[in-house]
Amino acid sequence: MAGPPGTLLLLSLLPLLCLRGRGQGFGQTRFICTSVPLDGDMCAATAPGTGSAEELKSTVLQLRETVLQQKETIMNQKETIRELTAKLGRCESQSVLEGLPGEPKGGGAGRKGGFSKNTMGDLSRTPAAETLSQLGQTLQSLKTRLENLEQFSRMNSSSQTNNLKDILQNKIDDLEKQVLSRVNSLEEGKFNPKNESEERGKIESTLTSLHQRISDLEKGQKDNRPPDRFQLAFPLRTNYMYAKVKKSLPEMYAFSICMWIKSNASPGMGTPFSYAVPGQANELVLIEWGNNPMEILINDKVAKLPFVINDGKWHHICVTWTTRDGVWEAYQDGTQTGNGENLAPYHPIKPQGVLVLGQEQDTLGGGFDATQAFMGELAHFNVWDRKLSPGEVYGLATCSAKALSGNVIAWAEANIDIYGGATKWTFEACRQLN
Numbered sequence: 001m002a003g004p005p006g007t008l009l010l011l012s013l014l015p016l017l018c019l020r021g022r023g024q025g026f027g028q029t030r031f032i033c034t035s036v037p038l039d040g041d042m043c044a045a046t047a048p049g050t051g052s053a054e055e056l057k058s059t060v061l062q063l064r065e066t067v068l069q070q071k072e073t074i075m076n077q078k079e080t081i082r083e084l085t086a087k088l089g090r091c092e093s094q095s096v097l098e099g100l101p102g103e104p105k106g107g108g109a110g111r112k113g114g115f116s117k118n119t120m121g122d123l124s125r126t127p128a129a130e131t132l133s134q135l136g137q138t139l140q141s142l143k144t145r146l147e148n149l150e151q152f153s154r155m156n157s158s159s160q161t162n163n164l165k166d167i168l169q170n171k172i173d174d175l176e177k178q179v180l181s182r183v184n185s186l187e188e189g190k191f192n193p194k195n196e197s198e199e200r201g202k203i204e205s206t207l208t209s210l211h212q213r214i215s216d217l218e219k220g221q222k223d224n225r226p227p228d229r230f231q232l233a234f235p236l237r238t239n240y241m242y243a244k245v246k247k248s249l250p251e252m253y254a255f256s257i258c259m260w261i262k263s264n265a266s267p268g269m270g271t272p273f274s275y276a277v278p279g280q281a282n283e284l285v286l287i288e289w290g291n292n293p294m295e296i297l298i299n300d301k302v303a304k305l306p307f308v309i310n311d312g313k314w315h316h317i318c319v320t321w322t323t324r325d326g327v328w329e330a331y332q333d334g335t336q337t338g339n340g341e342n343l344a345p346y347h348p349i350k351p352q353g354v355l356v357l358g359q360e361q362d363t364l365g366g367g368f369d370a371t372q373a374f375m376g377e378l379a380h381f382n383v384w385d386r387k388l389s390p391g392e393v394y395g396l397a398t399c400s401a402k403a404l405s406g407n408v409i410a411w412a413e414a415n416i417d418i419y420g421g422a423t424k425w426t427f428e429a430c431r432q433l434n
Contacts, residue, residue, distance in 0.1 A: 230424050231425050236421070238370050241422045243358055245381075249409070252385045255384060257382070263377070276363070278352070282300045301344040316331075334398060
């Protein structure tokens with residue numbers, strides 16, 4: 001036989017490899033076999049086309065490597081299929097829960113149609129995973145603040161402070177267990193949508209109390225702070241974090257609304273405030289939604305405001321309006337930046353409504369949408385029932401000692417209730433200017 005002894009062994013294995021390759025189905029691997037006459041010499045017929053023994057050995061090794069790669073690919077594909085099947089099962093479970101008869105469906109009377117709304121009193125119409133993620137972010141924020149408190153406690157030893165810190169830490173641990181329980185219930189298909197509002201209400205109530213107590217602890221000198229020297233912080237874009245002014249607005253034929261505001265949220269900082277009355281959710285709204293410029297709505301009539309304030313810095317803004325011809329003016333940092341007319345002319349602002357900071361209302365006191373929520377900080381929200389003069393606006397923007405407080409709504413802690421984790425901090429913008 002032409003060739004070394006090893007050649008015969010390798011050549012003899014080739015037909016067996018062909019047969020085993022066909023039996024096991026190695027995917028896209030190709031095997032080429034040569035036909036041999038019955039009375040022919042298989043070695044003689046095969047040897048001319050196979051080359052040296054080293055080439056044959058290399059071919060066998062390549063075949064073996066190909067088989068191993070195919071097996072690895074199959075295993076990866078099986079794992080991917082298992083993951084996708086599990087996700088599909090969870091999605092189908094959630095779809096069944098949302099489709100149960102008798103449950104309320106989406107749809108609101110708000111200006112921004114086509115988006116699911118979620119009120120504090122309704123069932124969640126956004127994916128549960130999103131709500132759980134928001135709660136997780138809130139809890140992480142609380143943990144960070146508690147770590148800061150621990151550092152402060154080490155510098156200022158106080159048994160009362162340490163006891164309060166331990167209580168707050170225990171509450172956070174309990175909240176994390178509740179969130180984990182909701183995740184497990186959802187994954188196991190045991191989540192009952194009828195109990196969701198009650199469960200979420202309990203968690204949000206605890207979050208509100210927890211945020212407030214941490215804020216009080218962080219602001220140990222709160223009792224010595226003037227009642228108007230505070231700001232509200234809305235660190236997350238949610239549908240449950242907001243503040244409510246205790247007083248309603250009276251009937252007004254003119255107004256001036258001024259505030260300090262800071263945000264770098266994108267796209268759009270959201271809704272700094274909204275005022276809804278029975279039968280009209282958009283009686284008076286200030287909103288920067290999506291990539292649109294900031295707008296003021298009066299009775300669903302819109303004017304675009306030339307504000308450039310989404311830079312993460314404190315800015316003072318004012319909007320004045322009168323029902324006569326619907327004349328309006330906009331001020332940024334004490335300077336008039338725009339004006340117009342025909343904004344809801346001869347339509348007085350209606351009384352007996354609900355004034356909310358940080359959320360856009362699609363129903364009276366509710367119908368919040370996380371995509372329209374304000375994310376940032378807000379302070380010195382004041383309302384007058386007249387048009388302020390340019391000099392008065394400038395005094396407010398420069399923190400003049402003679403600056404007036406709103407004669408309809410004055411900025412004071414006693415006038416504001418906060419919910420869902422919105423927090424109070426000492427106001428710093430005027431301190432920086434003075």
